[in-house]
Amino acid sequence: MTTYPSSVGVEPGRERTHGGELLALRERALRGPGGKATEAQHAKGKLTARERIGLLLDEGSFSEVEQLRLHRAQGFGLEAKRYYTDGVVTGWGTVEGRTVFVYAHDFRIFGGALGEAHAEKIHKIMDMAVAAGAPLVSLNDGAGARIQEGVTALAGYGGIFQRNAKASGVIPQISVMLGPCAGGAAYSPALTDFVFMVRETSQMFITGPDVVKAVTGEEITHNGLGGADVHAETSGVCHFAYDDEETCLAEVRYLLSLLPQNNREAPPAVAADDPVGRRTGALLDLVPLEGSRPYDMARVIEEIVDDGEFLEVHERWARNIVCALARLDGQVVGIVASQPQVLAGVLDIGASEKAARFIQMCDAFNIPLVTLLDVPGFLPGVGQEHGGIIRHGAKLLYAYCNATVPRISLVLRKAYGGAYIVMESQSIGADLTYAWPGNEIAVMGAEGAANVIFRRQIAEADDPEAVRARLVKEYKAELMHPYYAAERGLVDDVIDPADTRAVLARALAMLRTKHAGLPSRKHGNPPQ
Template sequence: MFLYEEIRAPLREPSPVVDGMSAAAVTLSAARAAAYAPADEAADRRHRERGKLDARTRIETLLDDGTFSEIGVFAEHRAVGFGMEESHPPGDGVVVGWGRIDGRRVFVFAHDARVRGGALGAVFARKLHQLFDLADACGAPIIGLNDGGGARIQEGIDALAGFGGLFARNVRASGVVPQISVILGSCAGGAVYSPALTDFTFMVEGTGTMFITGPDVVREVTGEQVSQEQLGGATVHAETTGVASFVAPDERSCFEDVRTLLGYLPANNQETPPEAWTPDPADRRCAELAAIVPADDRAPYDMRLVIADIVDDGEYLEVHERWARNIICALARLDGKVVGIVGNQPAVLAGVIDIDASEKAARFVRMCDAFNIPLVTLVDVPGFLPGVGQEHDAIIRRGAKLLYAYCEATVPRIQVILRKAFGGAYIVMDSKSIGADLSFAWPTNQTAVMGAEAAANIVFRKRIAAAPDPDAMRRTLIEDYRDELMHPLVAARRGHVDDVIDPADTRRVLIGALDMLAAKRAATPIRKHGNIPL
């Protein structure tokens, strides 16, 4: 029988020491230093000349100081042919690991564009797959810092399969943990579909680009001359396509914006968003609202001022601020608790709902529902945007996305009607008839199939035409219609609105209602999934 001391004795033999470290530790230290050094000095210089940070610096800038733990540092590709055997840079062009943001764990990866342009190969992909699997298992957000040219051509189908595995994991994690993509350089070809599958996409102006086919291919196939920035730059995706949720002028400010967004999101779909203390009283009266919103239902105003007056400390984070500006989607807090706000914007297109507004709001509603964020809907909508273009571009199908998103949502839902709430647009903006838990209205509310002028011209067309003074008769009938069917209490009398409130009490009423609804439990039908009109 061996004694413990006999077992331990061989371990006490001194190891060779070099400058205070074992030879093995020196070897490891040298290998790690080599892995951290740029594989291509020329590529590193070009990268920095564009004002871009390297992959590890990007991660360290994003995360809390000293919290990054990297895995796969020494991973190398095993491809042969096409010059691949001549270079085996450690890490294979991507840095992956985990760390913390404001003390909360996140998983993060960063393409290293200095290694084969950040293109994805088989080992590169396996590192990403492992990271996603860890994030899914641990229930923590995933942040991708994208700066790569797509699939690695030299690795052929192995690279394509790597992307396939990544896309499958994007979908598996969707609605389970928040996924954030940051576009810091090129994102082309199949590589764009991973960011497209995530919840939020940030782009840096001047360096971030996204497109399926680049300018050279476009020129070859269509004859169109276009630059990378014109084809898929940050401005294009922020204002025209809606692909970019947020845009920043530089990398460091972009990372600050990412940190801000994460402050509104839970770690996963089993948790609630983090609360924050606020000095803003829950019963504070919003006296400015009456001055912000004109009584004249045709006069424009900025719904963002309404939101700022209602929420804690006037602070909110608008999503897709530069796209589909006729509707507002924002994350904010009421009494320290996170809420998602959807509001028509009368300052743009009179606040009508069109195709882009429908899709923008639908995606936001579904994100909030997935991550347990209550919804507050501020309504001032004259209807859907009419026109041949909208009809031919499928406003019926695409507008139904917002309707579907609200009907499907099980989080607490509160509607507030400020002024106009006309036609199908009223229904779509989370009316009680499609499942809103509570509906409140201001005394300036007008809820009807359409405005009084249009309604009178249709309903009383023959009577107006037969009158001795058609204009006088029209004015009279318009007022009659307004008094009978658009009175501020009509909707409340019929039970479609729960209360007509003083605008100054909006904050207090919302906070009280959300506090009650915090205990809401909603049953959903047993099904594999619904069939949203995509």
């Protein structure tokens, strides 16, 4: 005879005699703590854990693990509050037929707070995901550590962090923020590959507004401190932000369709309806010949990739560089591109960090890289230098130099100075480098170069401006003409912009079987 506490909906002393009893227990677990708790969740504009899983996974594919788990904690009234699942739903299912592991906090139970049993369930599903070689998606909606359980709850977070770190670069890890995430709990999402947030309902911060006010005197709202827009635009913590949970989870499904199951597999390919040899003549109108005129690099990417579809990562943070996942001839590629529409496309601290992390993700998961250059250099200024542009720029350089996936670069208009070297030049390991006619690859712009080289001649001339103009023209003719780099083997070919899609697709097809290794080592020591 087995007895169950009344708090889980089974009368004490009730004998478990047949499958009907088990069915009743499972139904109780599915219902959760009750209708009022569900109504309160919906009133906040939030779905329940199981509703979210239903939107994420293919219909009917979810298999739950440890549905009947209960906590063992005593004291502070916990023994009278024992709910099946212990506030987290764990299991696996499929997204477009491919296995995905998931855990979802149930805010209706202890506010989704993590206790010992709760943590053990998450540890188990994380271990299963790594063993099976399948992505892990966490649906986060919890109030942090369960204070009543003390240090055991904190130790539970430690186990999650350790597993996040060990799974990094092994399986894709995606965190979906659907409610509050405070304190140490915020570090697990920060360790994963992608973070999604929903406006108004999700927040992330180490210390909340009350603590901030008490310590610094600053008054700020929860969303103002750690809402989706703050992390999408200012901090860069969030990769994607959406207005509602349904759209957010649909985009998670789309992202998963572009990622491999693990680091031993290639991303999923699809049959392409968009002809690989399609001419991209529209690029001639999209990109002005004058190097100083801005344009939207997103439209260039649309013209090149399959059906004009791509998923931009960190779209609203460090907008002077574009990082995106797309398909070219049905194959997934990672695109890193200057954005002349913002800060003229210069590299700065934020852009360097954004691109470096994206490149490392692509390299970890066997996603080829295509780099589109139109970069005038690094952003000058005291703020950038004192902020560590040297070490942050080195992160981008390190990421490119360390990448072993197929790597192709294309200079659209200009590539000057250290920014040219850092952004996938042939000298740091690009497999193939192309350029459009009219490209300028040089140490710096002609005007700046002439002012440095011919400073004395210009100063002593009777007509300095006329002399400067003549010397600038001479410098361009000798060192910046479109074929200068190609003549020296630094560019493999100068191509017609209308052939861009076809050239890139053919090059990627050739490089698909590329094999490259790194020196034997425990790990590198990247710049921080």
